[in-house]
Amino acid sequence: MFPLGTVLFPYMPVSLRLFEERYLVMLAHMLEAEQPQFGVVLIERGQEVGGGEHRFQLGTLALISEMAGGEGFVAVNAEGGSRFEVTGWLDDDPYPRAEIRFLEPLEWDESLRSLREDTEQAVRRALAVASEFTEQRWASVVDLSDDPLEACWQLAGIAPVGELDQLSFLGAVSMEELLTSVLERATDAAESFASAWSAGPGPNGSDGLPGDDFEERL
Incomplete structure (x- = not known):
């Protein structure tokens, strides 16, 4: 489990830099699996670094798609998968873990x-x-x-x-x-x-809607 200050949604990207020892150990264990993945939950109180945070129970699986090593960290790109609810938190040693149940996937009509x-x-x-x-x-x-x-x-x-x-x-x-x-x-x-x-122009100094001069793709 990776507690973050943001919510991860299905089909949305997430990019992380792992440098804390507990998450590097977690990553090493995940890479033993055929499909490396981890859970992301929103932090209720506390910070992402250092541990001791309080966490919400809803979360999303993150499926790892890319990794790259850096000086003192590992960069990880992943995409949101299935939603889940935490049914019980386990010992954080050596890294955050939980028992979960998956939520029913939503269907398009x-x-x-x-x-x-x-x-x-x-x-x-x-x-x-x-x-x-x-x-x-x-x-x-x-x-x-x-x-x-x-x-x-x-x-x-x-x-x-x-x-x-x-x-x-x-x-x-x-x-x-x-x-x-x-x-x-x-x-x-x-x-x-x-x-x-x-009430007045925004800090960008514009008095009209911002120009949509670039594109991104999810």
Whole structure:
């Protein structure tokens, strides 16, 4: 298990630099498996480095896709897989471990296409407005997967909302619930930033929506 300060969603990337001894030992053990993977949970209180943090119970498997060695660390790239709930924490020695149960995977239904399109529009709008005030990891023009199921989870992952909102997305019991929650929170976020924007230009000095002059792909 790897407690982080952010929520990992299915089909979303995560990049880590492992330098603590406990996680290097964990990595060595993981590499003995045919498919190296680890669990990611959100930290409730505490910090990522040093141990002793309190953790939320919902999490996501991270499937390792790339590794590279550096001076004193190992860089790991992974992608979110199945969701799970921690049923019991084990001894952290030699590294964090837990017993888990997997959550039922959400299913895509074509009847949700209109809701998905509305949600995407709201998320992209929120990202565009939010970028005027704080640096955003994702551009409002970021490309999503062509697979609608993957794209829905990616919308949850890129929406400019807080970690607790993200955690509530992760616990959705249906695709309709997930999309509705993301739509509502993204709309709220856009309105909140727009209200601040109307009071004056953002710190970027612009008096219009930010230019979408680069692209990314998930």
